[in-house]
Amino acid sequence: xxxxxxxxxxxxxxxxxxxxxxxxxxxxxxxxxxxxxxxxxxxxxxxxxxxxxxxxxxxxxxxxxxxxxxxxxxxxxxxxxxxxxxxxxxxxxxxxxxxxxxxxxxxxxxxxxxxxxxxxxxxxxxxxxxxxxxxxxxxxxxxxxxxxxxxxxxxxxxxxxxxxxxxxxxxxxxxxxxxxxxxxxxxxxxxxxxxxxxxxxxxxxxxxxxxxxxxxxxxxxxxxxxxxxxxxxxxxxxxxxxxxxxxxxxxxxxxxxxxxxxxxxxxxxxxxxxxxxxxxxxxxxxxxxxxxxxxxxxxxxxxxxxxxxxxxxxxxxxxxxxxxxxxxxxxxxxxxxxxxxxxxxxxxxxxxxxxxxxxxxxxxxxxxxxxxxxxxxxxxxxxxxxxxxxxxxxxxxxxxxxxxxxxxxxxxxxxxxxxxxxxxxxxxxxxxxxxxxxxxxxxxxxxx
Numbered sequence: 001x002x003x004x005x006x007x008x009x010x011x012x013x014x015x016x017x018x019x020x021x022x023x024x025x026x027x028x029x030x031x032x033x034x035x036x037x038x039x040x041x042x043x044x045x046x047x048x049x050x051x052x053x054x055x056x057x058x059x060x061x062x063x064x065x066x067x068x069x070x071x072x073x074x075x076x077x078x079x080x081x082x083x084x085x086x087x088x089x090x091x092x093x094x095x096x097x098x099x100x101x102x103x104x105x106x107x108x109x110x111x112x113x114x115x116x117x118x119x120x121x122x123x124x125x126x127x128x129x130x131x132x133x134x135x136x137x138x139x140x141x142x143x144x145x146x147x148x149x150x151x152x153x154x155x156x157x158x159x160x161x162x163x164x165x166x167x168x169x170x171x172x173x174x175x176x177x178x179x180x181x182x183x184x185x186x187x188x189x190x191x192x193x194x195x196x197x198x199x200x201x202x203x204x205x206x207x208x209x210x211x212x213x214x215x216x217x218x219x220x221x222x223x224x225x226x227x228x229x230x231x232x233x234x235x236x237x238x239x240x241x242x243x244x245x246x247x248x249x250x251x252x253x254x255x256x257x258x259x260x261x262x263x264x265x266x267x268x269x270x271x272x273x274x275x276x277x278x279x280x281x282x283x284x285x286x287x288x289x290x291x292x293x294x295x296x297x298x299x300x301x302x303x304x305x306x307x308x309x310x311x312x313x314x315x316x317x318x319x320x321x322x323x324x325x326x327x328x329x330x331x332x333x334x335x336x337x338x339x340x341x342x343x344x345x346x347x348x349x350x351x352x353x354x355x356x357x358x359x360x361x362x363x364x365x366x367x368x369x370x371x372x373x374x375x376x377x378x379x380x381x382x383x384x385x386x387x388x389x390x391x392x393x394x395x396x397x398x399x400x401x402x403x404x405x406x407x408x409x410x411x412x413x414x415x416x417x418x419x420x421x422x423x424x425x426x427x428x429x430x431x432x433x434x435x436x437x438x439x440x441x442x443x444x445x446x447x448x
Contacts, residue, residue: 003039004036004040004325004326004329005326005331008036008322011028011035012032015028025315026312029315029317029319029322030314030317030318031318032318032322033319033322033325036326037078039325077324078328081321081324081325084192084324085317085321087271088191089317090276091187091191093313094278095181097301097305098253098256098275098279098282099138099253100304100307101249101253102250102253105241106241106246107246107253108146112150112154118226118227119225119226123227124163124219125216127150127164127167128216130147131143131167131171132171132174133175134146135173136175137179137257137258138257139182140172140175140404140405140406141312143175143176143406144169144172144406144409147168147172148414151164152414156228157227157228158414158415162420162424165410166219167216168406169401170211170432171212173394173404174208174211174395176394177391177395178204178205178391179201181261183363184364185363185368185390186200186390186394187271189371190264191270193376193381194376195381195386195387196265196381197264199382200390203440204387204390204391207391208395210432210435210439211391211433211437212432214432215425215428215429215431219425242293245289245293248289249285249286249289252282253282256278256281257275257278259277259278263277282301283302286301287300287301316364323368324372327368327373339373347379347384347385348388348441351385352392354366354392354393355396355433355437356396358397358403359396359399360403363396363404367393388440388444391436391437392433392437395432395433398432400418400422401416401418401425402418
């Protein structure tokens with residue numbers, strides 16, 4: 001039965017080797033998901049015997065042949081998993097479309113126009129703080145891409161940009177770890193009912209700030225002097241877009257993203273519903289503005305949907321569906337028991353281990369695994385386990401540049417070398433990670 005785990009490990013290795021193999025990770029992830037569920041169908045009898053699944057379905061055993069019974073259970077489990085995953089994917093689709101709309105109308109130039117310094121240290125602090133705040137509203141992947149685009153237009157020399165790029169990664173992951181909409185993995189926890197926005201922000205904001213502040217202070221001492229600015233516009237757009245229209249789209253988009261957690265709190269409906277409402281309002285507004293200003297058709301959200309990073313959405317689908325297959329077969333429960341037994345249920349040590357692992361493995365499958373391993377009956381909503389998992393899983397990816405989607409994106413954009421990051425950023429990120437964890441534990445013991 002451990003063949004499924006071997007399939008998952010091999011599939012993940014192929015995903016990690018995407019560049020040399022020249023096979024897109026989304027294709028590998030989708031094939032991995034299919035392979036695990038096919039394995040689930042053909043060896044279901046052994047797995048169900050282990051997990052005790054059959055004992056809960058005596059009626060179906062008595063009235064259906066074993067093969068039909070196994071088909072019933074596996075298909076039912078898949079439909080449940082797809083329904084849960086679809087909520088995350090629809091949320092991402094709406095958020096990415098809104099961000100693409102802001103970008104297309106050159107809305108982010110509002111931010112670049114505010115940066116006037118020529119000092120390296122000042123720029124480092126400005127970009128880091130801006131990235132941290134933006135990633136709490138946008139997802140950390142989108143924020144890191146936008147901030148790298150801003151940085152490239154301000155700092156022309158590649159080597160000078162690497163320290164800025166490293167801090168952008170840290171800030172994006174830290175900011176995204178204390179917001180329910182700042183990271184895909186936290187969106188999963190929020191949608192699943194494991195966390196609520198107020199509790200997450202209240203308990204993780206200060207640890208995330210400490211985790212970022214320590215490497216920021218250390219690295220800022222390594223940067224001296226001024227840099228030569230280029231002051232190029234972040235995106236070249238026709239002059240047909242009025243400034244008032246640009247500003248309107250920017251604030252509508254940010255407001256739409258901020259509306260989602262409020263909507264979830266007031267209505268108790270899944271967050272993706274609120275995101276779709278925001279998208280619909282912005283979509284309708286852009287259609288009206290297109291007609292009013294007689295803009296080209298390319299400014300329509302219908303066209304912008306074609307520019308969405310669909311392969312990334314399919315990648316998340318493949319990974320989450322693969323983990324759901326392992327969960328349905330009982331492997332995640334086995335791992336949870338092993339982790340709990342090894343550390344005698346110490347949630348702090350358990351989550352620190354998960355955080356360290358997230359420096360190698362993306363936190364999306366790790367969080368999906370944790371959700372499958374530990375039910376709300378074991379750790380109810382807003383339990384310290386889920387809150388500390390949010391911190392450890394999100395900031396743990398800082399320790400290696402391949403440990404997060406933001407890191408991988410920046411690595412591709414800026415061509416940051418793995419060994420350079422390991423030498424110049426990793427030691428300070430590691431210190432920041434454990435420092436923030438210490439703050440979380442102390443606050444939890446003496447304040448909350």
